[in-house]
Amino acid sequence: MKNTIFMMLAIIGLTTTVACGSNGKKEKAKTEVETEEISQVAPDIKEEVVSQEKELGTIVGVAAGNENFTTLVAAVKAAGLVETLNGTGPFTVFAPVNAAFEKLPEGTVDGLLKPESKEQLTGILTYHVVSGKFVAADVVKAISDNNGSFVIPTVQGSSITASLDGENVILTDAKGGTSKIIMTDVAASNGVIHAIDTVVMP
Known part of the structure; x- marks a missing residue:
């Protein structure tokens, strides 16, 4: 068993x-x-x-493909900055739309596009460029973290001050002029573009 x-x-x-x-x-x-x-x-x-x-194109490529930036692209070409803005970067560009250039005094754009104005044009355009990639959320956070205004050094050498007006980001240039960001976070392979409604001046 x-x-x-x-x-x-x-x-x-x-x-x-x-x-x-x-x-x-x-x-x-x-x-x-x-x-x-x-x-x-x-x-x-x-x-x-x-x-x-x-x-995804470079900053110049993306701008060239957008009908709102035709004047800006023509200016970039006239200033010889195409190669620079096609570079590795990354860059943040506060890009004036066509209507922003139209706000300038009559004849200003035509004058800036002339060969003899290349140095002045380069200074104006590089004043709209920041080294590094900063999306809209980064800009707003920097403003909030710095008591309502944030000083941004540009590639040109001078600075732009960013602040908030309600939900809008306002840029104040070296001459006291202001511009509003009207479109944000346009992606490019070497950075980001934010469209502005007024040309800022160094």
């Missing part, structure tokens, strides 16, 4: 061991399949991200 009981227990134990081993192999096989599937999908996702980054 004892021998019969021992034999039954041994058979049960063996069956359990085999079942567990079988389940273990199934789980391992499942894991290997899932891992293989993930490894196959991951390169596709990575390639898609890289492709999207490549498709």
